Amino acid sequence: MRLHRFHGGLALPGHKAESTAGGLRTCPAPALLRVPMLQHAGEAAEPCVVAGEPVARGQRIGIARGASGADVHAPRGGRVRAVEPAEVPQLPGVPVAHVVIEVADDAPTVAMPPLAPDADPELLRARLRDAGLVGLGGAGFPTAEKTAVRRERLVVNGAECEPWIACDDALLRQHADEVVLGARVLARIVGASVVQLAVEDSMGEALAACRAAVETHGGGEVEVVVVPTRYPEGGERQLIQVLTGLEVPRGGLPRDIGVVVQNVGTARAAWRAVALGEALVERVVTVTGPGVARPGNFVVPLGTPVSFLVAQAGGYTPAAKRLLLGGPMMGLALPHDDVPLGKTHNCVLVLGGAELRAAGDEMPCIRCGDCASACPSRLLPQQLLWQSRAGRLDDARSQGLFDCIECGCCDLACPSHIPLTQQFRVAKNELRARDAAAASAEAARQRFELRQQRLEREAAEREAKLAARKAAASPEGVAAALERARARRAGAANDRNEPG
Numbered sequence: 001m002r003l004h005r006f007h008g009g010l011a012l013p014g015h016k017a018e019s020t021a022g023g024l025r026t027c028p029a030p031a032l033l034r035v036p037m038l039q040h041a042g043e044a045a046e047p048c049v050v051a052g053e054p055v056a057r058g059q060r061i062g063i064a065r066g067a068s069g070a071d072v073h074a075p076r077g078g079r080v081r082a083v084e085p086a087e088v089p090q091l092p093g094v095p096v097a098h099v100v101i102e103v104a105d106d107a108p109t110v111a112m113p114p115l116a117p118d119a120d121p122e123l124l125r126a127r128l129r130d131a132g133l134v135g136l137g138g139a140g141f142p143t144a145e146k147t148a149v150r151r152e153r154l155v156v157n158g159a160e161c162e163p164w165i166a167c168d169d170a171l172l173r174q175h176a177d178e179v180v181l182g183a184r185v186l187a188r189i190v191g192a193s194v195v196q197l198a199v200e201d202s203m204g205e206a207l208a209a210c211r212a213a214v215e216t217h218g219g220g221e222v223e224v225v226v227v228p229t230r231y232p233e234g235g236e237r238q239l240i241q242v243l244t245g246l247e248v249p250r251g252g253l254p255r256d257i258g259v260v261v262q263n264v265g266t267a268r269a270a271w272r273a274v275a276l277g278e279a280l281v282e283r284v285v286t287v288t289g290p291g292v293a294r295p296g297n298f299v300v301p302l303g304t305p306v307s308f309l310v311a312q313a314g315g316y317t318p319a320a321k322r323l324l325l326g327g328p329m330m331g332l333a334l335p336h337d338d339v340p341l342g343k344t345h346n347c348v349l350v351l352g353g354a355e356l357r358a359a360g361d362e363m364p365c366i367r368c369g370d371c372a373s374a375c376p377s378r379l380l381p382q383q384l385l386w387q388s389r390a391g392r393l394d395d396a397r398s399q400g401l402f403d404c405i406e407c408g409c410c411d412l413a414c415p416s417h418i419p420l421t422q423q424f425r426v427a428k429n430e431l432r433a434r435d436a437a438a439a440s441a442e443a444a445r446q447r448f449e450l451r452q453q454r455l456e457r458e459a460a461e462r463e464a465k466l467a468a469r470k471a472a473a474s475p476e477g478v479a480a481a482l483e484r485a486r487a488r489r490a491g492a493a494n495d496r497n498e499p500g
């Protein structure tokens with residue numbers, strides 16, 4: 001099969017072997033699980049349990065709200081200790097409801113009745129929704145929503161390009177068969193005639209497992225495609241370009257060119273939701289970096305604190321300097337490790353001092369253009385930087401600021417060590433806040449205008465009634481009323497005298 005190239009990107013040292021050597025390990029449930037109601041792209045779910053209530057593993061504890069919401073289920077059974085607000089790392093400063101569960105080993109498990117994988121596609125899609133399935137690659141978009149439109153091509157994304165993260169690699173080595181079966185379920189739902197399972201050429205063991213699984217379970221539908229290892233190839237747009245040569249239009253979505261991309265972990269979870277009736281209550285997380293004693297890939301109950309998971313990996317080493325949720329390129333820096341893991345969290349990375357760039361070493365831009373050469377979104381980062389620092393945010397927007405996928409390639413390429421990506425995050429947040437304020441001001445203006453119109457209409461109606469009463473009370477009005485009454489009486493008398 002002929003592959004294509006995407007613009008820019010970087011060849012980075014993988015650091016995958018550090019965590020994949022021991023295979024998939026199981027993280028036991030801690031005594032307390034703190035389950036966030038926001039583990040997906042849309043609105044936070046509404047808790048549907050109360051403190052003191054017993055819960056079973058797999059029981060729904062949060063009800064989806066809004067079009068892009070997702071249900072949340074109890075990762076383990078036990079008793080609800082509290083339903084309380086707390087921050088989630090992706091939304092600092094915004095309180096989100098968390099259901100705190102005291103885990104009991106003897107608590108029951110509930111599951112939905114299994115479905116046949118060749119059941120009606122709408123029935124299968126409804127199952128993904130009922131299982132609370134969201135994209136496990138990081139974006140967290142509800143899978144039922146993402147598979148609502150028919151597409152010709154399904155890409156199952158095993159191209160895990162960010163350094164250190166190896167959860168998909170570890171999952172494929174052990175569960176490629178369920179990934180392939182899940183790919184067929186997803187293909188049935190969207191009606192795809194082309195199904196490609198993309199795996200990087202550096203993932204030898206996972207690749208062999210995928211080929212064997214396709215041989216056994218692929219049914220002639222699923223094709224394994226080996227793609228070169230280059231960051232950020234795991235991005236939806238970049239992977240689509242590599243596989244098809246087509247670019248997703250600016251401001252558009254993969255569906256605009258007939259493609260849907262699902263992560264390998266999502267495909268496996270889809271299979272388990274259909275075949276076993278399992279809700280999404282756990283995921284594979286990589287715990288790695290020079291700051292962790294025994295790096296590995298763990299199956300983790302959702303709601304497990306980062307601190308507990310790091311302890312399962314042998315705890316911190318003296319080298320530990322910085323904690324990230326995600327990889328070194330796109331991960332979120334965590335101020336502490338008392339953070340519960342959710343559906344979209346694929347990696348806990350603990351970096352040492354050697355991996356950190358010294359603060360304050362930024363130098364002026366020398367207009368070398370290296371950032372533009374590295375940008376996979378074909379942007380001009382130096383220009384966006386200048387516009388956003390000068391407060392010309394609308395110019396930055398029109399130059400494609402929102403097409404920036406925050407991959408960090410420009411930062412790494414920049415010889416002046418300018419934190420471009422951070423600047424773009426700030427600029428986007430500022431624009432989003434400004435847009436939200438403008439939308440709310442416009443809604444207030446419309447409400448005010450509607451109120452004014454209502455008040456004016458009511459005043460006009462009152463005036464009309466008053467005028468009518470006044471007219472009725474004038475001498476001419478009284479005479480007209482007497483005349484009308486006389487006419488009514490005469491009409492009634494005529495009716496009585498008419499022969500029956």
Ligand code: SF4
Binds near residue numbers: 376406409421
């Ligand atoms: S962070 Fe944004 S601007 Fe920088 S290389 Fe990535 S997509 Fe381009």
Ligand code: SF4
Binds near residue numbers: 369382416417
């Ligand atoms: S890479 Fe850095 S120094 Fe070069 S043009 Fe871009 S921002 Fe300027």
